[in-house]
Amino acid sequence: MIGKLKGTIDEIGDDHVLVDVHGVCYEVFCASRTLSRIGSAGEAVVLFIETYVREDQLKLFGFMSRLEREWFLLLQSVQGVGAKVALALLSTLAPSDLANAIALQDKAAISRAPGVGPKVALRIVTELKNKAPAFAGEAAASIGLKQEIGEGVAAAPVADAVSALTNLGYSREQAANAVAAALKNAGEDADSAKLIRLGLKELSR
Template sequence: MIGKLKGTIDEIGDDHVVVDVHGVCYVAYCSTRTLSRLGSAGEAVVLFIETYVREDQIRLFGFLSALEREWFNLLQSVQGVGAKVALAVLSTLTPSELANAIALQDKVVVSRAPGVGPKVAVRIVTELRNKAPAFAGEASASIGFKQELGEGVASAPVADAVSALTNLGYSRDQAANAVAAALKNGGEGGDSAKLIRLGLRELSR
């Protein structure tokens, strides 16, 4: 079982990278986001690896972080999501963005990934909502707040403020972050109008 590859980039393809490890070249399939963050041929690279063994092949999947690899496996625990779809989701969303979308139950954001239809997007945000906080990464600080919004248990002023900011054209995640910051910076206990005003101030920074 291969857990990590440390070597130099030999070649980068449309969906994979070839890593030269002391003369032995390994093909690792990656998300487009991962491929775009790699260097050029001859540069050093470290990839976290998930190894799939089938009767007729061994396939390696490469990730720049252990967290991205965890999400790759987590996504495949959802019915209808295989390795190809999981990579498509990770090509579209970072782990933090994915955790936020699931917490907010934002199936529209998840369905932007190629191959993810409305039904699969609903299954992802529904089946992973209790698991997302443990894999939120940079989004950990606000994930609980966003879960309250996603589950419809946030206070009325908070929910109304997020809805108002969303109606102004901001994404649900941007609106949630702005309202969370507003609450932290003196808006706690305020009505929706105050939260909207403070939220807009946060968004203008």
């Protein structure tokens, strides 16, 4: 099995990249977010690889980090999510954003990915809510609070502050991130008014 490729970018297509490794070009399928960040033809590249072997085909899927590859596999543990849908989700949301959306049970954010309808989005947030924290990456510090918000068990001032910010037009994730930062600065005893004020300050940066 191929675990990682180190080579030179030969060509970038709509859904794949050709990686030249000592004269052998490997076709690697990637999320659009990955393709937009790997560089240009002639530049060096390192991709973490997941190899799919089927009776009639062999496919390589490439990722910029181990965490992205882990999400690719984790998403496919959900019924109705195959490689194509998993790549669509990773094209739409970064790993930390996926973790946040699942913790907040934000089905709308998950549904932004092409091919992900309401039923699949519901399955993703339901089946992965206990697994997502281990794959939160940059979102790890506040993922516990977001789970509480998503499950409706957060402290009243926190819930009220998130609700107030979403009513002002911010997304649930933006509001939760802002309130998490506000809570860190204001302390656990802060009331909703203070959390809203500090949250708006965070959002204006």
